[in-house]
Each structure stands twice: as structure tokens, then as C-alpha cells.
Amino acid sequence: MAEIELRGIEKRYGEVSVLKGVSLKIQDGEFLTLVGPSGCGKSTLLRIIAGLEDQDAGEVSVGGRLVDGARPKDRDVAMVFQSYALYPHLTVFDNIALPLRTRRLSFAQRLPLIGRLLPGRTGIERSIRMEVEQAATMLDVAHLLHRKPGQLSGGQRQRVALGRAMVRHPTVFLMDEPLSNLDAKLRVQMRAEITALHRRLGVTFVYVTHDQSEAMTMADRVAVVIGGELLQVGPPEKLYRDPQDLRVAEMIGSPKINVVARGRWADDRPILSAILAPQTRHLAFRPEAAVLTTPTAGLPGGTVTDLENLGSDIFVHVALRDGSETVVIRTAPDEPRFSLGCAVGLKVDAARLMQFDEAGRRCGDIERVAA
Amino acid sequence: MSVMALVHRRARPVARRRQHQAAEATVGWLAVSPALILLICLLFGPAAAVILFSFTDWQLGATTFHFVGIENFAALWADPPFWKALVNTCIYVAIVVPGTVGLGLATALLIEASPGLRGFYRAVHFLPVMSTMSAMAVVWGTMLHPSIGLVNRTLATFGLTGINWLRDEHTALLAVALIGIWQGFGFAMVLFVSGLKAVPQQLYDAAAVDGADGLFDRLRIVTLPMLGPVTMFVIVLTASRAFEVFDSVRVLTQGGPNYASEVLLNRLYSESFDYLRTGYGAALTVVYLAIVIALTLAQARFIERRVHYS
Amino acid sequence: MSAHRRRSRVAGRIARHALLVVSAAFALLPFVWMVSLSLKPPDEIFQPDFHLWPKTFHGVENYRVALTAAPMLRFLLNGVFVCAVIFALQLVICVPCAYALAKLRFRGRDTLFSAVLVGLLVPPQALAIPHFVLLYVFGLLDTYAALILPWIISAFGIFLLRQFFRSIPDEIIHAARLDGLGEFEIIWRIMMPMSAPALAAFGIFSVVAHWNDLFWPLIAVRSEDISTPALGILLFRDDEAGQFLGPLMAGATIIVAPLLLAFLFAQRRFIDGLATTAMK
Numbered sequence: 001m002a003e004i005e006l007r008g009i010e011k012r013y014g015e016v017s018v019l020k021g022v023s024l025k026i027q028d029g030e031f032l033t034l035v036g037p038s039g040c041g042k043s044t045l046l047r048i049i050a051g052l053e054d055q056d057a058g059e060v061s062v063g064g065r066l067v068d069g070a071r072p073k074d075r076d077v078a079m080v081f082q083s084y085a086l087y088p089h090l091t092v093f094d095n096i097a098l099p100l101r102t103r104r105l106s107f108a109q110r111l112p113l114i115g116r117l118l119p120g121r122t123g124i125e126r127s128i129r130m131e132v133e134q135a136a137t138m139l140d141v142a143h144l145l146h147r148k149p150g151q152l153s154g155g156q157r158q159r160v161a162l163g164r165a166m167v168r169h170p171t172v173f174l175m176d177e178p179l180s181n182l183d184a185k186l187r188v189q190m191r192a193e194i195t196a197l198h199r200r201l202g203v204t205f206v207y208v209t210h211d212q213s214e215a216m217t218m219a220d221r222v223a224v225v226i227g228g229e230l231l232q233v234g235p236p237e238k239l240y241r242d243p244q245d246l247r248v249a250e251m252i253g254s255p256k257i258n259v260v261a262r263g264r265w266a267d268d269r270p271i272l273s274a275i276l277a278p279q280t281r282h283l284a285f286r287p288e289a290a291v292l293t294t295p296t297a298g299l300p301g302g303t304v305t306d307l308e309n310l311g312s313d314i315f316v317h318v319a320l321r322d323g324s325e326t327v328v329i330r331t332a333p334d335e336p337r338f339s340l341g342c343a344v345g346l347k348v349d350a351a352r353l354m355q356f357d358e359a360g361r362r363c364g365d366i367e368r369v370a371a
Numbered sequence: 372m373s374v375m376a377l378v379h380r381r382a383r384p385v386a387r388r389r390q391h392q393a394a395e396a397t398v399g400w401l402a403v404s405p406a407l408i409l410l411i412c413l414l415f416g417p418a419a420a421v422i423l424f425s426f427t428d429w430q431l432g433a434t435t436f437h438f439v440g441i442e443n444f445a446a447l448w449a450d451p452p453f454w455k456a457l458v459n460t461c462i463y464v465a466i467v468v469p470g471t472v473g474l475g476l477a478t479a480l481l482i483e484a485s486p487g488l489r490g491f492y493r494a495v496h497f498l499p500v501m502s503t504m505s506a507m508a509v510v511w512g513t514m515l516h517p518s519i520g521l522v523n524r525t526l527a528t529f530g531l532t533g534i535n536w537l538r539d540e541h542t543a544l545l546a547v548a549l550i551g552i553w554q555g556f557g558f559a560m561v562l563f564v565s566g567l568k569a570v571p572q573q574l575y576d577a578a579a580v581d582g583a584d585g586l587f588d589r590l591r592i593v594t595l596p597m598l599g600p601v602t603m604f605v606i607v608l609t610a611s612r613a614f615e616v617f618d619s620v621r622v623l624t625q626g627g628p629n630y631a632s633e634v635l636l637n638r639l640y641s642e643s644f645d646y647l648r649t650g651y652g653a654a655l656t657v658v659y660l661a662i663v664i665a666l667t668l669a670q671a672r673f674i675e676r677r678v679h680y681s
Numbered sequence: 682m683s684a685h686r687r688r689s690r691v692a693g694r695i696a697r698h699a700l701l702v703v704s705a706a707f708a709l710l711p712f713v714w715m716v717s718l719s720l721k722p723p724d725e726i727f728q729p730d731f732h733l734w735p736k737t738f739h740g741v742e743n744y745r746v747a748l749t750a751a752p753m754l755r756f757l758l759n760g761v762f763v764c765a766v767i768f769a770l771q772l773v774i775c776v777p778c779a780y781a782l783a784k785l786r787f788r789g790r791d792t793l794f795s796a797v798l799v800g801l802l803v804p805p806q807a808l809a810i811p812h813f814v815l816l817y818v819f820g821l822l823d824t825y826a827a828l829i830l831p832w833i834i835s836a837f838g839i840f841l842l843r844q845f846f847r848s849i850p851d852e853i854i855h856a857a858r859l860d861g862l863g864e865f866e867i868i869w870r871i872m873m874p875m876s877a878p879a880l881a882a883f884g885i886f887s888v889v890a891h892w893n894d895l896f897w898p899l900i901a902v903r904s905e906d907i908s909t910p911a912l913g914i915l916l917f918r919d920d921e922a923g924q925f926l927g928p929l930m931a932g933a934t935i936i937v938a939p940l941l942l943a944f945l946f947a948q949r950r951f952i953d954g955l956a957t958t959a960m961k
Contacts, residue, residue, distance in 0.1 A: 047855070050855070050859060052855045052858065052859075071394075071858070072855075072858045072859045073858065073859060073860070073861035073862075077859070078859065079855070079856065079859050081852040081855065081856060082852070083850055083852050085850065085852035085853045085855065085856035086856075087853065087856075087857075087871060087874075087875075088875060089874035089875055089877075090874075098857075098860050098862075099859075099860040099861055102860055102861035102862055102866075103861055110866070164856075164860070395785055395786055395787060396785075396786075396787035396788060398781070398785060398864045398865075399781045399785040399786070399787030399790065400781075400787060400789075401777075402777035402778060402780060402781035402785070402864070402865075402868075403777070403778045403781045403782070403793060405773075405774050405777070405778070406774050406775060406777070406778035406834060406839060407778070407793065409774060409833060409834035410796060410797070410800060410834055410836070413808075413812070413830070413831060413833075413834050414800050414803060414808065414834060414836065415796070415800070416811070417808045417810075417811030417812060417815070418803055418807070418808060418811075420810075420811040420814070421807060421808065421810055421811055424810060424811070431813075431814065431817070474704065477700075477704070478701065478704050481697050481700055481701050481704075482701065484693075484697050485693075485694055485697060487694065487697075487698070488698070488701075490948070492701050492705060493948075493952070494944075494945065494948050495705045495708055495709060496704065496705065496708050497944070497948075497951075497952060498708060498709065498712065498941060498944070499708050499711075500955070501889065501940050501941055501944045501951065502712075502893075502937050502940070502941060503892065503893045503910055503911050503914070503936055503937050503940065504893055504895065504911070505893075505895045505911040505912070505914055505915055506910070506911070506914040506932075506933040506936040506937050507711055507715075507933070507937065509914055509915075509918055509929065509933050510711045510712075510714060510715045510930065510933055511711060513714070513718065513926060513929075513930070514710075514711060514714055518727075519726060519727055519926075521710070521714055521731070524729075524731055553707065553708070553711070556708075557708060558955070558959075561952050561955075561956055562956060562959065565956055586693070608959055615804065615806065617806070617895070617896050618895045618896070618911075621895065621899070622895075622915065636806055636896070639806065639809075640809075640896070640899070640900070643809065643810050643813075644809075644813070644899075644900050649810060649814075652810055653810055656806075656807050656809075656810060659804075659806070659807060660803065660804070660807040663802075663804045663807070664802045664803075667802050668802070
């Protein structure tokens with residue numbers, strides 16, 4: 001059992017408050033990603049789980065056991081770092097073997113020179129060798145065991161780092177932006193490999209990234225952290241469809257969700273006014289939640305300012321008629337084409353229109369009103 | 372859950388956290404404590420002791436001493452050999468710095484001008500830097516010997532009569548300075564070479580396109596301006612090393628004749644360890660220390676500003 | 682045009698070699714002179730005409746006198762021993778301190794680092810008197826300890842290594858902690874191997890400085906048995922046998938040779954090491 005529970009975690013660096021009371025429960029065997037812009041505190045949260053940093057308030061428990069104050073190595077967690085943090089002077093084999101050696105060999109056996117002569121060491125070394133080779137084979141780096149990290153490609157280093165984390169069978173895997181140093185193609189490939197590894201090992205993964213598409217494609221659940229606060233936790237599709245906070249809505253999804261200030265919109269129309277809550281300040285909808293029409297009286301509309309043709313989709317940028325704001329609409333290539341500069345009308349699916357209040361909180365549940 | 376339990380729950384993590392941070396602090400202090408103790412016993416304590424000694428009439432081995440105020444410093448002020456040593460040290464620096472820097476820069480430019488025998492020349496010029504000064508000073512003593520020395524023999528072949536360089540009041544300091552340049556210019560050369568390697572080739576290409584492809588144009592427009600910061604650094608380094616001149620003077624002239632080649636460190640050594648005038652030597656040390664620290668701080672500020680502006 | 686350019690380039694190369702041969706001669710002359718004299722019999726040294734190579738080879742005799750009249754080899758061994766112990770102790774003391782200053786958080790760290798920076802300002806010669814008194818009080822004058830103890834703390838070493846340790850990413854240390862290494866094991870297994878270039882540079886700086894140092898041995902040591910090379914050659918000069926130039930030059934050659942040979946075998950390391958330590 002290795003569920004992780006965080007209760008009211010706070011962290012300050014001097015005057016700056018990095019985490020403002022984060023509580024989160026991560027299930028055993030779950031793949032959870034922490035996503036947020038850089039500097040939002042997600043890496044700090046991960047380091048607090050690992051025990052590399054101390055929280056100023058709150059509790060961390062791993063597998064039902066409070067681990068505050070426990071040293072990193074006593075928490076049964078493994079971590080993969082953004083820079084991989086491989087030991088440059090050790091071979092791949094020694095890098096992967098190190099966590100095993102520190103755990104299985106006694107202090108005396110680890111001493112330089114003398115350690116080799118102590119009884120029992122050979123047997124332990126043999127079992128370590130077997131396990132390292134097994135892990136290396138699984139990650140397809142068995143042919144690199146005698147090399148130094150400096151002689152490996154980025155992807156290979158990444159696998160070695162995974163191997164070093166994996167070899168001691170931790171109950172929790174922590175990963176801090178492990179793919180951000182790889183090129184785009186390799187990144188997609190490694191995503192698949194890491195999710196496959198998760199399925200095979202069946203242990204808890206906590207994965208930090210600033211890349212929302214990474215978060216969405218890999219995780220069972222995504223936790224959005226912005227400005228030191230945990231804004232929403234949920235399965236990727238739930239976050240996409242039903243964000244509880246404007247910042248979450250803007251974080252998740254590409255291209256970004258369209259946000260229009262109330263009043264910039266033709267909301268004086270009776271139907272729209274009827275479904276808008278009084279406190280609503282922002283209206284938001286996904287690019288696929290609207291269709292383009294010819295300009296129609298009574299519908300919001302504007303001018304096409306840009307077209308992004310991705311082959312499968314065309315993203316049409318429309319500058320709204322009665323404001324300076326621009327929205328992006330996804331259209332299929334076989335839909336009627338709109339050329340640059342032409343005037344269009346917008347028909348938004350009212351069921352997929354989201355409303356947010358002054359503070360960015362979700363309000364006025366449209367689905368219920370519309371139904 | 373009772374109120375007590377709630378309080379208990381809130382209090383516990385803080386205590387744990389303190390424990391955890393305390394562990395890091397404990398390791399930290401454990402790691403620095405040997406160095407800290409030794410810094411105090413062998414560096415700051417002694418530095419304070421020197422200042423203390425300088426206000427006493429203590430002599431090494433004596434069981435009693437008295438505080439004499441600034442008497443030692445007053446004696447120093449009135450002591451011609453001290454002034455002679457101070458002036459000579461400055462003259463020495465004034466000769467050695469331009470000599471070392473100029474010769475170092477010239478050889479560096481020549482060595483880097485083309486690849487032929489580069490490694491050989493670099494090694495040969497660096498040999499004096501690696502040699503033990505006291506032994507080489509003995510060798511220089513024989514080279515400057517009035518009758519059998521290489522210098523006077525060479526002069527003799529041109530029909531000139533040499534003098535006893537190290538025993539002549541006019542030349543003793545000059546001879547010692549020459550040895551200083553001999554030992555130091557290879558190091559300056561190495562630093563200049565690393566500065567030259569940092570000059571981007573594109574600048575030379577740009578200068579060539581702009582019509583400056585002659586040797587002196589290249590030097591004037593690209594090389595020398597780009598070497599500015601390195602030159603500053605070499606000057607500072609050479610000056611502070613020259614200020615500490617001791618070995619050659621001790622071995623060859625012992626400050627003589629008639630204090631003609633007396634320098635600060637030799638004065639300091641003689642007073643403190645030949646005559647065992649501890650208090651007086653300590654006062655001399657304090658003056659020396661003050662000058663060195665003032666120079667170092669001035670240099671640090673100067674370099675900092677240069678780097679800042681560049 | 683091109684013929685002209687080629688000709689001027691050849692002329693430039695010749696001029697370069699001509700000038701460099703002159704400056705190289707200036708650098709080498711004392712060594713050549715020293716070795717030349719060390720191979721000559723006394724009468725030849727005093728003859729008015731000078732030859733680089735001796736007419737009668739007296740080298741064996743001169744070096745034999747140098748080695749027997751004074752404990753030349755002993756001086757060299759003393760030098761090796763003293764330099765090695767100084768460097769080893771400097772490492773033992775400076776490395777943990779530099780690691781703590783670079784990577785651990787504890788109250789007073791910044792104050793301590795400022796103290797180290799202040800320590801950098803103090804020239805070692807300024808501490809000669811109190812060091813001498815200290816060794817006198819403990820009865821350690823004229824022992825190996827007198828040669829070694831004042832140098833085992835190096836503010837410069839702490840500073841240099843701290844700067845290097847700071848350039849090693851924190852993630853490596855975090856990884857090592859997660860892998861179960863204790864702090865002192867991190868120093869020994871991770872930081873030291875990763876800072877090999879900095880340690881080598883500091884080692885070369887330290888050994889060269891103490892092998893060549895004359896000021897302190899002259900103060901701390903009187904007896905031949907524990908003299909370092911730099912002091913030994915002066916003791917030999919004041920000896921009876923050292924009055925003869927042949928043996929004296931032979932002695933100087935023996936004293937100077939080890940470091941020069943070491944340098945010639947590992948030029949790059951020495952030059953880089955001394956240049957980087959100077960740059961800090």
C-alpha cells in the first residue's frame with residue numbers, strides 16, 4: 001500500500017509563499033501528474049514528498065505512515081530528475097547499482113578498499129549484478145552498462161535514470177519534468193514508455209510537468225497547481241470539460257480556451273441573459289464548442305484575422321465585432337471555407353458555455369439552466 | 372476528535388521539521404568545525420596576536436613583557452632601513468611588473484602567431500616558473516659572479532669590464548629584479564596565451580574585411596583591446612607577487628650592500644628571526660599586512676569595476 | 682601578389698623563431714649554466730675561456746660529492762613527505778568545509794564564508810611570528826610538524842573548492858540522498874570524484890608552493906635531517922663542500938630537477954592547474 005496523503009502543506013522561502021496549504025490524496029498505484037506554469041510550486045511539492053525539502057506546515061504520509069522528518073532514503077520513494085542527475089564519474093552499471101549497494105551493504109562493506117575484503121560482499125554483489133542487468137534489459141540499456149553517462153544520448157540517459165529509480169522497487173515513483181530535456185520526437189516516445197512502465201510496475205507515480213499535453217496524455221488524474229494553490233484534481237477529460245476555475249480552464253487544452261469578458265459579448269440578447277448568472281464576469285468556451293456561420297443579426301460575430309491549417313483541423317481566429325478580443329474556432333477542413341478578412345457569425349453551443357465570476361470561480365451551471 | 376488531539380496533530384509536524392533541519396545543521400557544523408577551529412587557531416588568532424605583539428616590548432623567550440603603546444611603530448617610523456626597504460620594494464615592483472608583463476605579452480603573441488613549435492616554446496618559457504627559487508638564486512649568483520660569472524665573461528668578449536653586480540649599491544636591486552622577471556614572465560605568458568585563445572576568430576575576419584589585415588593593424592584593432600582585462604589581471608597578479616619578494620634577496624644579497632637591496636619581507640625576517648626583536652618585528656608585520664590588504668582590496672575593487680564596465 | 686605574400690609570411694615565421702629563440706635562451710640560460718658547471722672540474726670553471734661542455738668530464742665526481750657531503754636525497758624525500766602530508770591534510774579539512782559552505786543550509790554559514798574571504802587577504806608571511814611562537818611553546822620547532830602544521834588550513838583551498846562544488850547541480854546531491862548516501866559519503870563518493878579537475882589544480886598549486894617555499898622552512902627548521910629542498914641547497918652552500926662550484930651546481934640540479942621533470946611529463950595539467958588557481 002502506498003497511497004500518499006498531503007494535508008495542508010505550506011512552504012515559504014523568506015517572504016515568498018510558494019505553497020499555500022495544499023491537501024491531496026493520491027491513490028495506491030495511481031499515475032498522477034502535477035501540472036502548472038513554472039514557479040507555481042509543483043516541483044517544491046514533489047521535493048517535499050521526497051523529503052528533500054521540509055514543509056513549513058502540514059503533514060505528509062506515505063502508505064499510511066507519517067514521514068515528516070524522515071530522511072529521503074527512509075521514505076521508500078524513488079525520483080527521476082529533470083537533468084537525470086546521473087553520477088558522471090560512475091559507469092551506467094554503477095549508477096544503477098548505487099541505491100542497491102547503499103541499502104544492502106553494511107557501512108563497513110562500503111568502505112573503500114577494505115570493504116572489498118569483508119565477508120559476504122561477493123554474494124551481495126552477485127545479486128546486485130543480476131538485478132541491475134534485469135532492469136537494464138527491461139529498459140533496453142543492457143549494452144551500455146560499461147559506459148559513462150557522458151557517452152550516452154539524452155534518451156539513453158533518461159532510461160538509465162529510470163533504471164536507477166526502478167531497481168530498488170520503490171512503492172512511489174516521483175518524476176520532476178523528466179522529459180523536458182529531450183527533443184520533441186523522443187519525448188512522445190518516452191511518454192509511451194513511461195506509461196507502459198507504470199502499468200507494468202503498478203506502483204504510484206507522481207509526475208511533475210509544465211506541459212499540459214504531457215499531463216493529459218499520461219495521467220489517470222491531473223492536479224493543477226497555480227500560484228502555490230491546488231486548484232483542481234481530476235481525470236484529464238473532467239478537467240478539460242468541466243474546469244472549476246478559469247485558470248484551470250486556461251491551463252488545460254490547446255489551443256487555449258476562448259475567454260470573453262461579459263459585456264464584450266452580445267449578451268443583451270434575452271436568451272443569453274436568461275442563462276447567465278448575475279455574478280458572471282467571464283464567458284468561456286472551447287474552440288470546438290462554436291461553429292462559424294455567415295453574419296447573422298442577433299448572433300455575435302467578427303472578422304477572420306488568421307487561419308492555422310493543421311491538415312486535420314483549421315483554427316480560425318476571429319476578432320470580435322464589438323471588442324478588441326479574439327477567439328479561436330476549430331473547423332473541419334471540409335466545412336465551408338472562410339477567407340481572411342471575411343465577416344462571420346458565431347454560434348456557441350450554450351451547453352458548453354462556461355461562466356466564471358470575478359475571482360475566476362465557475363458559476364451559473366449552464367447545463368442545468370439549459371435543460 | 373478532541374481539542375487536545377487536534378492541537379497535538381498540528382504541533383507534531385513542526386517539531387519534526389525542526390528535527391530535520393537540525394540534522395542538516397548538525398552535519399554542516401560537523402563538516403566545518405575542523406576548518407573553523409583551525410582558521411581560528413592558525414589564522415585569525417595569530418593575526419590578532421601579531422597586532423597584540425606589536426604594542427609590546429616582548430622578545431622571544433622572555434617571560435615578561437610590557438605594553439609600550441605605539442613605541443614600536445614610532446621606532447619603525449624613525450628607522451632608515453625600514454624606509455629603504457619600503458622604497459626598494461616599490462622600486463622592485465616598478466621594475467618587475469612592466470618587465471614581466473611586457474616580456475610575457477611579447478612571447479605570448481609570438482608563440483600564438485603560428486603553430487610551429489608552440490608546445491616546445493611554451494614549456495621552455497614556463498620552466499623558470501616551476502624551478503625552486505632558492506636553488507636558482509644560487510645559480511644566478513654564480514652567473515653574476517664578478518670574475519667567473521657568465522655575464523661578465525660575455526661582457527669581456529666585447530671588451531667591456533663588468534662590475535660586481537650583487538655587491539654594487541647601484542646594481543644589486545636591479546640584478547635581483549632581473550631574476551624576478553626571469554622567473555615570472557613565463558607565467559604571464561601562459562595567462563596571456565589563454566586570453567589570446569579567447570579572442571574570437573570572427574573579430575580577425577571582420578577586421579580583415581574592413582581592410583585591417585596587416586600584423587600591426589590586427590594587433591592594434593583586435594588583439595590588444597581584447598586582451599585588456601587579462602592584462603589588468605596579469606599586472607595585479609605580478610605586482611602582488613613582486614611585493615612578496617624574499618627568496619632571491621635572502622640568498623644573494625641579504626639586503627646589502629648597505630641596504631641597497633633591502634626589501635620588506637627580508638627586513639621582517641631579519642628583525643623577527645635574526646635579531647629576535649619580536650615586538651618590533653610584529654610592528655613591521657602589521658605595516659606589511661596593512662599594505663598587502665589595502666593593495667588587495669584596491670585591486671579587487673578595480674578589477675570588479677573593469678569587469679563591470681566591459 | 683601571392684608570391685609576395687608567401688615571401689613575407691616565410692619572413693614572418695623566421696622572425697618569430699628568431700625572437701623566441703632569444704627569449705627561450707633567456708629562460709633556459711641559468712639551467713644550461715647550472716648543468717654545465719655541475720659537470721666541470723674546479724680548474725676548468727676558473728679558466729678564462731668558457732665551454733658549454735667540459736673538456737674533462739667531472740660530472741660523476743661533482744654529483745657524488747653533492748650526494749654524500751649533504752643529504753640531497755633526504756632533502757628530496759623530506760620535500761615529498763612534507764608536500765604530500767600538507768596536501769592530504771588540506772583536503773581532509775577543506776573538502777568537508779567547502780561542501781558544507783556550498784551545499785548545506787545552516788545558521789552561520791554566510792558568516793563563516795565571509796571569514797574565509799577575509800582569511801584570503803592575509804599573506805602567510807604575516808603570521809610567521811605567532812606561528813613560530815606557537816610551535817616554540819609546544820616544543821615543535823625544528824620538526825616535520827613545524828613545516829606542516831601552519832599550512833593545513835587553507836582559506837584559498839576552501840574558497841576554490843566551494844566555488845567548484847557550487848557548480849555541481851543540486852539534483853545530483855538530491856539523487857544521492859534518495860539513493861541512501863549519507864552526507865559524508867556524498868562528499869567522498871560523489872563530490873570528490875566529480876571535482877577531480879579542481880582537486881588536481883589545487884594539488885598542483887599547493888605542492889608547487891610548498892616545494893619551492895623558502896621563507897617558512899628558514900624560520901621553522903635548523904637541522905639538515907628535516908630540511909626541505911629549498912632550504913637544503915642553502916645549507917649545502919654554507920657547508921665546506923658547497924664552497925666548490927661544481928658540487929654546488931650539481932646539488933642545485935638535484936634540487937630543481939624533480940619538479941621540472943614532473944612538469945615536463947604533465948605540462949598541460951601543471952599549466953592549467955596553476956593558471957586556474959591564479960584566476961580565482
